[in-house]
Amino acid sequence: MISLKTLTCSSALGLLLATGAVAQDAPARPTGLGFEGTAPTAENVPAYIESGATNQRSDACMATVDTNAGVRLLSGFLKVWEPSTLLVDAGVEAEANGDCPAIVKSDWDGIPGSATDGKILDQAVHDHNMDYVVQVTASRSAQQAIGAYLDDRRGKNISMLDGLGPLADAWKNGAHQFTTITQVQPDATSVKYDDHGNNRGLGSVGDEEAETDANEDLGLAVDFINAMSADGSTEPAKRFYKYGRPWRWDSDVFVVPALEPAKSGSAGTDGGFPSGHTAEAWRDGLAMAYLVPERFQEILTRSVEMGDSRIIAGMHSPLDVIGGRMLGTATVVYNLNLADNAELKSTARVQVLDWLYRQTGTETEAELYTAAHAWPLTDDRFADAELNVAYVAPRQSYGFEAVASDAGAKDVVPAGAEVVLETRQPYLTAEQRRVVIKSTLLPAGFPVMDDAEGFGRLDYIRAADGYGAFEGDVTVTMDASLGGFNARDTWRNDIAGAGMLTKAGSGALTLTGDNGFTGGVVVEGGELVAASRSALGAGDVYVAGGTLAVGARGVDIGGDLTVLDDAGLAIRGLAGEAAAVAVEGNLTLLGGTLDITLPESAEGVTLVSASAIEGTFDEVRLNGAAVEVTYSADAITLAAAQ
Known part of the structure; x- marks a missing residue:
């Protein structure tokens, strides 16, 4: 693992200039839309x-x-x-x-x-x-x-x-x-x-x-x-x-x-x-x-x-x-x-x-x-x-074929429909489950399926795979001690929308979809696993606590990536030549841990790429053992074996 204490003054100065590994303020965390999504019931319709x-x-x-x-x-x-x-x-x-x-x-x-x-x-x-x-x-x-x-x-x-x-x-x-x-x-x-x-x-x-x-x-x-x-x-x-x-x-x-x-x-x-x-x-x-x-x-x-x-x-x-x-x-x-x-x-x-x-x-x-x-x-x-x-x-x-005049019907969710998901998504609130259902509704306008309450458009099979869109900000608070889906779940849907995702609590949430949501991601606790290149959407990613884990496919981050000192980044495998974490914007490191799981012969592999890199990790591990990495102005790579 690289330490400034082991470098000459000139080398240390060069690294400081290249990485910005001096004390700095953390960038602002994503703010999202500032409100949560809602899922209304139909008006003036008997439930x-x-x-x-x-x-x-x-x-x-x-x-x-x-x-x-x-x-x-x-x-x-x-x-x-x-x-x-x-x-x-x-x-x-x-x-x-x-x-x-x-x-x-x-x-x-x-x-x-x-x-x-x-x-x-x-x-x-x-x-x-x-x-x-x-x-x-x-x-x-x-x-x-x-x-x-x-x-x-x-x-x-x-x-x-x-x-x-x-x-x-x-x-x-x-x-x-x-x-x-x-x-x-x-x-x-x-x-x-x-x-x-x-x-x-x-x-x-x-x-x-x-x-x-x-x-x-x-x-x-x-x-x-x-x-x-x-x-x-x-x-x-x-x-x-x-x-x-x-x-x-x-x-x-x-x-x-x-x-x-x-x-x-x-x-x-x-x-x-x-x-x-x-x-x-x-x-x-x-x-x-x-x-x-x-x-x-x-x-x-x-x-x-x-x-x-x-x-x-x-x-x-x-x-x-x-x-x-x-x-x-x-x-x-x-x-x-x-x-x-x-x-x-x-x-x-x-x-x-x-x-x-x-x-x-x-x-x-x-x-x-x-x-x-x-x-x-x-x-x-x-x-x-x-x-x-x-x-x-x-x-x-x-x-x-959907009837054009009915295709623009307002999205509503039947009263009480969220109860069906309470054992499948126990870590969400009742209102969040309603929003999940709303975000995965079938299109409007099909014959018979256009009932006023919305039963015809329910798609519980897709809803079980999590949100289809973040129309508001979403905070997921899991408690691993409760076991089951409270401890680990996977959202497989492609998630759109302008909202922000915050992963809090303990437990692990995995995202596998081709996601395009733009509100950003905040990791506060537990583990958020990016299992596709576009899992984290198109916004900034801010790891304030817990761990952002990246699967073997790697991940592309459309904005900036920030990792604070009490947080971690985990890279679990690497398929292909692209960086495991490709940051379109800037990477800011205020300490934290980089935990890598790769073959021992992977020296020289690009772990992270970014437009610019400021700071370093406090600790870097490869397969559980301390390891050195090389920081440059725009990349972090595994150091060659000495």
């Missing part, structure tokens, strides 16, 4: 978390767009399709209730184009909706057909187990789950097979009639998943919108042959919009992701896959699936915010951790996370995060 209990059928006071939360949520469909009546009345009747008149069964026969059918209002959207199913069912593979059959006939939660990857067997055993459908039987094209298993498994309370005991393993988890589906039926919306299944609309829709026996013979009560299987996949998926945030995105990718399988099966259209996703999501947000579920969501998570620790031989959330991602892609089809994102992206809006 689903306050009205979700109205999603009922057979109640005269909950039978219209204005009085049924589930129907209202999906009312964007009324721009595409006008049902024959605007009531929850397909095969449904209800007695008068106070000022609410009685509901009489609709005469809708469920046959597209019949005298009792509704009216297409947006022919282009409807045509794309059906053409998509025709194309998909004509080109599906044999393996896709098998998957679609299994997702149709067996309990939906059994299918959702796939999202747990290496943890699936442990969960299945703890929930005491079983299914009677494990394959496509040879005679399935003529015989309808029903699942006589128990879908989600056994709850914490025994059932004398069913002759089942209380489940002391994952019974509370099963209770929680059941609770997240309360008031979540898709039947009210199906019986309001009265929109036929795709195979009734178009004879070119090729239903999986083994599912022919599963087709309903009662068209007048068999509406396609929204998809019930999809809604259940999202209800169960979000509930399981809450309990096992270590597999958050993988589980929700399975929810997307199950919705998509309904199209592959020929049983539903893209708009059916989008509607199911929206209603399933809104149902979970509603139930997670109920005071009656506050204790259950906490005790269920504790039980899940205890059970999975014992089953996997782990003791901490960090170890469990590792175990949850231990399988290669050949054994865990959700093991690759980038592949998951690529799979999900086109299935969010299914190729529909």
